Amino acid sequence: MRIATWNVNSVRQRLGHLLDFLREAEPDALCLQEIKCLDTDFPRAEIEAAGWQVETHGQKTFNGVAILSRSKLEDVRRGLPGDEADAQARYLEGVLPLGPGIVRLASIYLPNGNPPNTEKYPYKLGWMARLTAHADMLLKQEEPLVLAGDYNVIPEPRDARDPGAWVSDALFLPQTRAAFRALLDLGLTDALRSTTDAGGLYTFWDYQAGAWQRNNGIRIDHLLLSPQAADRLAGVQIAKHVRGWDKPSDHVPVMIELT
């Protein structure tokens, strides 16, 4: 089974690329982030016509997540538990068939948190604490679990072309990295890091300052696996070439293969 995640930076702007990627990569499921539209404005008909089931959790203008899948997503949860007052659409979870069993899959758009001297940063850290509490509960179910998305976290210096440029950024502050480690320490595996120690593997290149042309990237899109999913991991791919397409997202898809 192939599971991918991609921050598309507006699904309506990226519909052509999205359909191209689905045809090319043939995933069984694709988690989307930053769809940037209401559920009613999602280009559902075009995607369903290509043979996909669609579940969305959108909002006007910003954020918004979705899961596309060949099989129908069951047991769907919209929104991250732990704060009823949080109106931002950043979490969507459901269950898909995997062999004779199931896999639980979440599409995650973790808050950016910049600038750190504003209320945005404590919101990010609070969201990470809520995600950790929810993941802890899910892990107790001892099933294949994939938490996929744009984490807005650079885990380590080797995950940035120029780590020094990020030392004061919410994506790389020590508290951010510690919170990400705390999530992993529950017993989750960073899929890419379980297959390679190499640096220079990025998933995001800023639109500004020729970041793509200079390969000035960072790795912030991650798939975190429960032990039952990690045991079945057969490969990880970053679809870097997608960043070279015309009018691309600033993120590229990341995909895992589960046996």
Place this chain on the structure above:
DNA sequence: ATGTCGCATTCCATGCGA
């Protein structure tokens, strides 16, 4: 490099979020 996108609106210019 203060270098780009996408959204929204009071709309052809500007502010916000990233």
